[in-house]
Amino acid sequence: MKAELMQYSPELDIELDNIERILWRHEAEEGPALVVFAGIHGNELAGIYACKKISYTLSKMKDRLMGSVYMISGNRQAIKKGVRYLDRDLNRIWGELSEQPDDSRTDGATEWSEAYDIFQLVNAIIDKHQKLGQSIKFIDLHTTSAESCAFIPFNDTLENRRSAALFPVPQILGIEESIHGTLLSFINDLGYPAIGFEAGGHTDPQAEERMEAFLWLYLHFAQIINLRLEEMHRYESVLETIPEVPDQYYEITYHHFVDDARKFIMKKGYRNFDVIKEGELLAYENKEPVYAPSSGLIFMPLYQQKGNDGFFILKGRSPFWLEMSSIFRDSMVNNYLHLLPGVKRISPGSFTVDLTIARFFVKEIFHLLGYRVIRKNVHTLNCFKR
Numbered sequence: 004m005k006a007e008l009m010q011y012s013p014e015l016d017i018e019l020d021n022i023e024r025i026l027w028r029h030e031a032e033e034g035p036a037l038v039v040f041a042g043i044h045g046n047e048l049a050g051i052y053a054c055k056k057i058s059y060t061l062s063k064m065k066d067r068l069m070g071s072v073y074m075i076s077g078n079r080q081a082i083k084k085g086v087r088y089l090d091r092d093l094n095r096i097w098g099e100l101s102e103q104p105d106d107s108r109t110d111g112a113t114e115w116s117e118a119y120d121i122f123q124l125v126n127a128i129i130d131k132h133q134k135l136g137q138s139i140k141f142i143d144l145h146t147t148s149a150e151s152c153a154f155i156p157f158n159d160t161l162e163n164r165r166s167a168a169l170f171p172v173p174q175i176l177g178i179e180e181s182i183h184g185t186l187l188s189f190i191n192d193l194g195y196p197a198i199g200f201e202a203g204g205h206t207d208p209q210a211e212e213r214m215e216a217f218l219w220l221y222l223h224f225a226q227i228i229n230l231r232l233e234e235m236h237r238y239e240s241v242l243e244t245i246p247e248v249p250d251q252y253y254e255i256t257y258h259h260f261v262d263d264a265r266k267f268i269m270k271k272g273y274r275n276f277d278v279i280k281e282g283e284l285l286a287y288e289n290k291e292p293v294y295a296p297s298s299g300l301i302f303m304p305l306y307q308q309k310g311n312d313g314f315f316i317l318k319g320r321s322p323f324w325l326e327m328s329s330i331f332r333d334s335m336v337n338n339y340l341h342l343l344p345g346v347k348r349i350s351p352g353s354f355t356v357d358l359t360i361a362r363f364f365v366k367e368i369f370h371l372l373g374y375r376v377i378r379k380n381v382h383t384l385n386c387f388k389r
């Protein structure tokens with residue numbers, strides 16, 4: 004995989020064995036700051052190559068940059084080996100790190116040293132730019148094991164929605180309810196906007212091209228560079244998806260968690276956003292068939308032997324629903340939620356829902372009002388204001 008990707012950018016001389024933590028940086032006196040993460044998963048190199056390629060051009064136009072840019076590499080030890088991770092998935096451990104932000108961990112996972120390093124760097128960047136009153140935004144670059152068009156996953160905050168909506172690709176809402184401990188959630192919880200960008204299949208040459216297009220456009224939308232109209236259109240056309248996958252909002256309605264990826268075999272040939280029907284045979288797990296529990300669009304089917312997410316099922320969300328949800332988010336309705344049957348207020352902004360009492364559309368109502376809904380057990384939901 005490493006060798007294949009290398010061919011896409013033969014002019015770049017990148018030593019994967021010893022990749023630097025800061026791939027590139029430009030610190031400006033004024034203007035916004037953009038922080039880009041690449042290679043948080045060690046077998047996803049398209050982001051690293053795109054950063055390197057773009058930074059080469061940015062270096063030559065430094066005097067025209069109207070803000071600061073930091074490009075940061077992720078799991079350097081996994082990059083060296085060409086694998087997703089060595090001991091722990093670097094994109095699943097941030098919840099633990101924020102609960103206990105010191106280096107006293109004893110499980111011996113290689114990834115902690117990477118995480119502390121990035122943690123300190125992020126804190127230093129925030130410190131510096133916050134003091135100067137400058138805005139700080141984050142993006143995290145990835146690719147997928149299945150073939151895919153580009154898409155943007157993000158935690159559903161209004162600010163993230165605004166950033167994501169600028170790009171002509173599908174937008175995946177509420178990923179934080181299914182996947183815990185991601186870098187995006189960690190940054191969002193610090194109070195800064197952070198969206199992901201998934202550029203396509205790990206070894207798809209187009210993925211690197213899409214990464215570059217996305218980065219140029221983001222730099223433009225963040226007002227760090229100025230693209231000409233025709234440049235903008237050119238990059239947008241690189242990102243554009245196939246007609247069967249409209250660039251609308253999607254929400255995760257089902258997450259198939261996998262204990263041991265080596266015992267999970269996804270049926271061949273699924274691409275992200277392929278239509279599936281309820282009852283369709285999707286995979287085998289521990290030699291038992293796995294059928295689709297509902298109809299929808301298949302998302303991130305697992306075609307590698309590492310990771311805990313077998314597949315997701317998505318449903319499209321209408322623009323009307325989104326409009327409604329941004330209107331209701333800060334409305335008075337929030338003050339009366341505890342009056343709904345089965346709903347109990349625990350603290351301001353946090354509720355539990357007893358599903359044996361509240362059966363109808365509870366999750367939808369809380370989503371509409373901007374709550375993160377996490378299933379505590381069969382009968383209880385926990386809902387937190389984002």
Ligand SMILES: [Zn+2]
Binds near residue numbers: 044146
């Ligand atoms: Zn990834």
